Amino acid sequence: xxxxxxxxxxxxxxxxxxxxxxxxxAQEAFLRAYTQLSSFEGRGSFEGWLSxxxxxxxxxxxxxxxxxxxxxxSELTDHEGPWLENxxxxxxxxxxxxxxxxxxAADIADKVLSELSPEDRLVLLSIDGDRLPVKDxxxxxxxxxxxxxxxxxxxxxxMREAVENLLQRTRxxxxxxxxxxx
Amino acid sequence: MSDNHITDLLxxxxxxxxxxxxxxxxxxxxxxxxxxxxxxxxxxxSSSLIDARLSEIAEAGPFFKTRxxxxxxxxxxxxxxxxxxxxxxxxxALVTTIALLLVVLAGITIFTHPTxxxxxxxxxxxxxxxxxxxxxxxxxSDDELVNDQVLQTIYDSEDSDGQ
Numbered sequence: 001x002x003x004x005x006x007x008x009x010x011x012x013x014x015x016x017x018x019x020x021x022x023x024x025x026a027q028e029a030f031l032r033a034y035t036q037l038s039s040f041e042g043r044g045s046f047e048g049w050l051s052x053x054x055x056x057x058x059x060x061x062x063x064x065x066x067x068x069x070x071x072x073x074s075e076l077t078d079h080e081g082p083w084l085e086n087x088x089x090x091x092x093x094x095x096x097x098x099x100x101x102x103x104x105a106a107d108i109a110d111k112v113l114s115e116l117s118p119e120d121r122l123v124l125l126s127i128d129g130d131r132l133p134v135k136d137x138x139x140x141x142x143x144x145x146x147x148x149x150x151x152x153x154x155x156x157x158x159m160r161e162a163v164e165n166l167l168q169r170t171r172x173x174x175x176x177x178x179x180x181x182x
Numbered sequence: 183m184s185d186n187h188i189t190d191l192l193x194x195x196x197x198x199x200x201x202x203x204x205x206x207x208x209x210x211x212x213x214x215x216x217x218x219x220x221x222x223x224x225x226x227x228s229s230s231l232i233d234a235r236l237s238e239i240a241e242a243g244p245f246f247k248t249r250x251x252x253x254x255x256x257x258x259x260x261x262x263x264x265x266x267x268x269x270x271x272x273x274x275a276l277v278t279t280i281a282l283l284l285v286v287l288a289g290i291t292i293f294t295h296p297t298x299x300x301x302x303x304x305x306x307x308x309x310x311x312x313x314x315x316x317x318x319x320x321x322x323s324d325d326e327l328v329n330d331q332v333l334q335t336i337y338d339s340e341d342s343d344g345q
Contacts, residue, residue: 001250005242013239022240023249030250031257084227105234112231128196128229129236156193156228163231164224 001030007047008054011140014125015058015118017110025061029054048139055140059118080108081170112162120155127152188218197229 005026012025033053040049083104113121122141126132127148134152138145188211191204200208212219 001247005246009242010239014236017235017238019240019243023243023246026242026246027250027253031253034254102234102237105231106238109231109235112228113235125232125236128198129232131196153193156196156225157189159228159232160189160192160221160224163227164220167220167224167227 004047004050007051010130011051011054011122012058014122014129015062017106025058026054028061029057032057044139048136051136051140052142055122059122062118077107080104081174084108084167084170108166112159112166115162116155116158120151120158123148123151124155124159128156188212188215189221192221192225197225 008026008029009022012022012029016022016025029050033050036053040046083101113124116124119141123137126137126140127134134145134148137143137152138148141148143151188208191200191208208218208222212222
C-alpha cells in the first residue's frame with residue numbers, strides 16, 4: 001500500500017480537490033482492489049491495474065455525487081477576476097509559487113475543470129499536466145490510444161473555450177465596475 | 183493560415199509541448215487575428231491553470247494505511263453476518279416443513295392406534311393407572327360402573343323377590 005499510495009492519490013487528486021475527498025477515493029480504490037484481487041490476471045502491470053480501478057472508482061464517485069452548477073463569472077471572487085485578467089500580461093510559472101496566488105489559480109482551475117466530464121478531466125490533467133504518455137492513459141482508462149488522443153483534443157478545446165468564455169465575462173464585469181466607479 | 187489551423191494546432195498537443203517554430207507561427211498569426219489571439223491566450227491560461235491545479239494534490243496521511251486496514255476488517259465482519267442470515271432464510275422453509283411433518287406423523291401415530299396404546303398402558307399393573315390410561319380408558323370404566331350398577335340392581339331385586 002505504501003508503494004502504490006502516491007500513484008493512487010495522484011489519480012484521485014485529479015478528480016477531487018479536498019484532501020478528505022481524495023483520501024476517501026483512495027481508500028475505496030484500495031478496498032476495491034483488495035476485494036477484486038483474484039480478478040487480476042497478471043497480464044499487465046499491477047500498477048496499471050490499480051490505476052484503472054482508481055480511475056473508475058473516482059469516475060463513479062463523481063457521477064453519483066451531486067453535480068456542481070456550471071461555473072460562471074458570478075462565482076469568481078473579487079480577487080479571482082483580476083487574477084484571470086492579469087494572466088494575459090504575465091504567465092510565468094513563478095507566479096504560482098506564491099501560495100496565495102497558487103491557491104487562487106487552483107480555485108479557478110477547479111471551476112473551469114468542473115465543466116468537463118470526469119473522463120475529460122482525467123485525460124487532460126494526465127497528459128497536459130502530468131505529461132503521462134498516451135499509452136499509460138490508455139491503460140488507465142481502458143481505451144485505445146487513438147481514443148485517448150481524440151478525447152485529449154476535445155478536452156483541450158473545451159477547456160480553452162471555457163477559459164475564453166470566462167475571460168470575456170470577466171472583462172465585461174471589470175469594465176462595468178470601472179464605469180460605475182467613474 | 184486560417185483561424186481553424188491555429189486552433190487545431192493549439193488543441194492538438196499540450197501548450198508546453200509546442201515547438202518554437204509552432205509557437206512563433208501561432209503568435210505571428212495571433213497578432214493579426216483577434217479570434218486566434220483570444221484562443222492563444224486561453225490556451226496559455228489553461229496550461230497555467232492545469233499546472234496550478236496539480237501543484238496542490240493531497241498526499242496520503244500517516245494513518246491512511248491503518249484506516250484502510252480497519253475498513254477492510256469492518257467490511258469483512260459485516261459481510262459475514264448477512265451470510266448467516268442468508269443461510270437461515272434458505273433453511274427456514276426446510277426446517278418448518280420438517281417440524282410440521284413430525285407433528286403430523288406424531289398425530290397419526292397417536293390417534294390411529296388407540297387400542298395399542300391402551301394395551302400398553304394396562305400393562306402397568308393392577309390398581310396402578312397412568313394419567314393417559316385414566317383419560318383414555320375413562321369411557322370403559324364408565325361402562326364397568328354401569329354394568330356393576332346393573333348387576334347390583336338385578337341382585338337387589340332378586341333378593342327382595344326371595345324374601
